[in-house]
Amino acid sequence: MSGHSKWANIKRKKGKNDAVRGKITTKISREITIAVRMGGADPTGNMRLKLALQKAKENNIPKENINRAVQKGAGTLEGQSYEEIVYEGYGPAGVALTINVLTDNRNRAAADVRHIFSKYGGNMGETGCVAWMFKNKGIFIVAKDAADEDTLMELALEAGADDIKSDGDAFEIITAPEAFDDVEKALADNHIPTEHAQITMVPDNMITLGGEDAQKLETMIDAFDELDDVQDVYHNGDMPDDTDEE
Known part of the structure; x- marks a missing residue:
């Protein structure tokens, strides 16, 4: 993950969310519905629902x-x-992308995603063609003024975290999904607030992009995000901070 800033990605994406509030509300609401349908309405025993509700809170989704x-x-x-x-597929400069979709029309979703790949110089591939490049990980973002680095590192690692990184004005704690609850509890018990917490797909290796390739990838991801059916876009393109995107 050398040079890859997950926190920069999150901040930028949250900034974009403000400009597309209606779409974000629809997508998060859809995720909540699916989470409840699959695991019940109690977030205590339903991690997917818990994370969806947290995302709703971060994005100020109305209670109704x-x-x-x-x-x-x-x-x-x-x-x-x-x-x-x-x-799954490939974008500019061979960047790997996985596109997570929730749809009520499989044919429409496939056609829309394939169109974006083709329009912006990518190729949609077969299932599994890039999935092996990503790992499911828990991510916690803690502001640097909220905790001492040494204390936070000791606390997180004892709770089962894999790693902690310094990223600009925040610390990024990385965990295996099964350690997510334990790390979250350890932070809460020690009154350390998180600015963001999620289970997400993290690439094993990054492809450093610059100039035109970075801009092309950013444009492609924006186009995917505009699709109502697309919930999340993950990639292994390492772009400058002014073009970083999840």
Whole structure:
């Protein structure tokens, strides 16, 4: 992950979210509905729902939207039936991308994703063509003024974290998914607030991009994000901070 700034990605993406509030509300609500449908309405025993609700809080999603999404997932309100699909492929300079989709129309979703890959100089591949390049990891972001580095490192590693990195004005704690709850509890018990916490896909290696390739990748990711069916886009392109994107 040399040179890769996860926190820069998150901050930039959150900034973009402000400009597309309606889409973000729809996507997070859809994720809540699916999480409830798969694991029940109690976030205590449903990690996916817990993370979706946290994402809703970070993005200031109205409570009525959250409640409606939960009710749809629980079956007390009529809602659409969504299917989860992961598309994979390559972008500019051979960057690997995985596109996570929640859709009520598989044919439409596949056509839209394939179109974006083709339009911006990429290629959609077969299932599994790039998935092996990514690992599921927990990420916690802690502001540097919220904790001493040595104390935070000792606390996080004792709780089962894999690594802690200094990234600009924040610390980035990386964990295996199964250690996520333990690290979260350790932080909470020691009154250390997190600016962001999620389980996400982290690439094993990065491809450093610059200039035109970085701009092309950014444009492609923006186009994917504009699709209603697309929930998340993961890639292994390492771009300058002014073009970084998740």
